[in-house]
Structure formats: C-alpha cells, structure tokens
Amino acid sequence: MEIVHQDRWELSEIAVTIAREAAQHVATRRAEVFGDNAFDERGDDSPEAVSTKSTPTDPVTVVDTETERFVRDRLARLRPGDTVLGEEYGGGAGAPGAVRWVVDPIDGTVNFLYGVPAYAVSIGAQVDGVSVAGAVADVVGGTVYAASLGGGARAISADGTVRRLRANPITDPALALVATGFGYSRQRRERQGAVLAQVLPQVRDVRRIGSAALDLCMVASGRADAHFEHGLSPWDWAAGALIAQEAGATVIVPGPDSNSDDGALTLAVAPAIADRFIEILRGAGGLENL
Ligand code: IPD
Numbered sequence: 197m198e199i200v201h202q203d204r205w206e207l208s209e210i211a212v213t214i215a216r217e218a219a220q221h222v223a224t225r226r227a228e229v230f231g232d233n234a235f236d237e238r239g240d241d242s243p244e245a246v247s248t249k250s251t252p253t254d255p256v257t258v259v260d261t262e263t264e265r266f267v268r269d270r271l272a273r274l275r276p277g278d279t280v281l282g283e284e285y286g287g288g289a290g291a292p293g294a295v296r297w298v299v300d301p302i303d304g305t306v307n308f309l310y311g312v313p314a315y316a317v318s319i320g321a322q323v324d325g326v327s328v329a330g331a332v333a334d335v336v337g338g339t340v341y342a343a344s345l346g347g348g349a350r351a352i353s354a355d356g357t358v359r360r361l362r363a364n365p366i367t368d369p370a371l372a373l374v375a376t377g378f379g380y381s382r383q384r385r386e387r388q389g390a391v392l393a394q395v396l397p398q399v400r401d402v403r404r405i406g407s408a409a410l411d412l413c414m415v416a417s418g419r420a421d422a423h424f425e426h427g428l429s430p431w432d433w434a435a436g437a438l439i440a441q442e443a444g445a446t447v448i449v450p451g452p453d454s455n456s457d458d459g460a461l462t463l464a465v466a467p468a469i470a471d472r473f474i475e476i477l478r479g480a481g482g483l484e485n486l
Pocket residue numbers: 283300302303304305306376377378379380405406407408409425427428432
C-alpha cells in the first residue's frame with residue numbers, strides 16, 4: 197500500500213496529538229514522582245522509580261515506561277494494526293510497505309532525572325525504515341515540532357502559534373554552532389571524544405544538550421547549525437531527523453536495519469555548510485562507525 201502525501205500529513209497530525217498528550221503526562225508525573233527536589237532527596241524518596249539499562253549511567257524511570265504504554269495505547273486506538281517499536285518495550289520491523297511507529301517516551305532521560313529542562317517525547321512514523329512523519333514534543337518548553345515527508349516542518353507553540361521551520365543560511369562552517377551527544381558505553385565515549393577534539397577547534401562552539409531529538413529540532417529551527425552523534429537508536433532520530441530534513445538541513449541517518457550497536461552516524465547540518473562540515477568530520481574520523 198502506497199503512503200501518499202495526504203496520508204503522511206495525517207500521520208504527522210496523529211504524532212503531534214499523541215506527543216503533546218504524552219508530554220503533558222511526563223510533566224505531570226515528574227512533579228508527582230520526583231517533585232522539585234534535589235538529587236539526594238529524590239533518590240531517598242523514590243529509589244524504586246529509577247533503574248538502569250545498558251550501563252549504570254543509562255537510566256530508565258517509571259515515567260519512561262508508563263509514558264511508552266500511554267503512547268502505545270493511544271496509537272492502538274487511532275491506528276489499530278500498525279506496528280510499534282519503542283525504547284522501553286521494543287518491537288518488530290513491521291510488514292513491508294506498512295507504517296511502523298518509532299517511539300521514545302522520554303528522550304533526554306538523564307535531564308528528566310536531574311530536572312534539566314531539555315527532554316522530549318519523540319514519535320516517528322516509518323515505512324520500510326524510512327521516516328515519513330513525526331513529532332517531537334519539548335516537555336518543558338511546550339513546543340511541538342513536526343514534519344511529514346515532502347510536507348515541510350513546523351513548530352507549534354504552547355499558545356497554538358504555528359511557524360514553518362528553516363535551517364540556518366550559514367555559509368561558513370567555522371562559524372557553526374554544533375550540537376552533539378555521547379553514548380552510554382565507556383569505549384564509544386572514548387572514540388566520540390577523540391572525534392570531537394578534532395572538530396571543536398574548527399567550529400564556533402559545541403553544545404551537549406542531552407536530547408538528540410531536541411538537538412535535531414534545534415537544527416530545524418536555527419538554534420544550532422549542525423548535530424552529529426554516533427550510535428543513536430531509531431527512536432532517538434526517527435522524528436527529529438525528518439523534521440531537520442524537511443526544514444532544509446542535509447541529513448544522514450543510520451540504515452533501516454541499523455541499531456545503536458553499529459555506532460553509525462546521524463547528522464543534520466545547515467545545507468550551505470554541509471559539504472565542508474562533512475569534510476571536517478571525515479578528517480576527524482567521524483564518518484566511520486564509532
Ligand atoms: C539519549 C539522548 C542523548 C544522546 C544519547 C541518547 P535517552 O537518549 O538522546 O542526547 O546523546 O545517545 O541515548 O537515553 O535519553 O532516551
């Protein structure tokens with residue numbers, strides 16, 4: 197079954213609706229589970245609310261798991277029969293040509309845990325591993341970023357104002373503000389640090405916000421000129437990379453069958469500096485899997 201333009205727009209509207217509702221849930225539950233307390237008090241009050249995944253520094257909270265269940269329930273009602281791949285509960289590849297939803301209930305879980313206001317709900321719709329629609333809801337900022345393939349990218353503010361997104365017209369990579377991020381394993385971090393050490397002197401500055409989905413939306417909205425990271429999972433980039441692409445950024449994503457273990461590159465970069473920024477990455481070893 198071919199997914200046409202109108203279908204992709206409708207998928208993006210569904211993603212917006214559910215991401216906004218889920219973001220509200222995340223905000224409400226953060227206050228209920230963790231309050232405004234500092235780390236010590238929070239840890240003492242609710243040790244059962246946080247556990248770890250791939251490494252001791254890779255957290256998952258009760259709010260991650262319950263928010264993914266919330267999103268899955270909403271999708272089952274609005275899109276019965278579609279496959280779902282989620283960060284916390286996994287999922288399959290989906291049938292050829294059919295829609296698969298790719299869900300990160302909280303991208304930026306470490307920020308969520310510490311109360312750093314940069315975490316988001318990310319919901320992408322893919323067909324054969326290619327993103328065709330998606331939304332990223334900034335929980336604290338209240339903006340929902342969205343796109344459909346061929347339909348452009350937009351930001352919907354908390355007050356309902358909608359604006360089209362365009363990546364920056366920057367022409368000199370030496371003036372680029374570059375967002376990046378790091379995996380949870382020590383070995384990958386060593387390799388990522390080595391690449392970054394070579395990129396840093398060649399650009400304006402770097403930012404490590406802590407949410408790849410929001411980093412990609414920052415490129416889309418002109419708050420950063422590039423974002424790159426190796427080893428992201430599909431749920432980190434499925435929506436945000438499409439939003440950056442539809443805002444005019446040059447985008448590279450891991451292949452449809454890739455997973456985070458491959459250490460493949462995800463890149464979104466303002467179009468007029470793309471070729472030269474990719475050369476900077478190549479010189480730093482950043483086009484290889486890390
Ligand atoms: C993480 C964030 C972070 C990135 C990590 C991701 P999570 O996602 O996107 O910015 O650097 O690689 O794993 O764990 O908070 O959903």
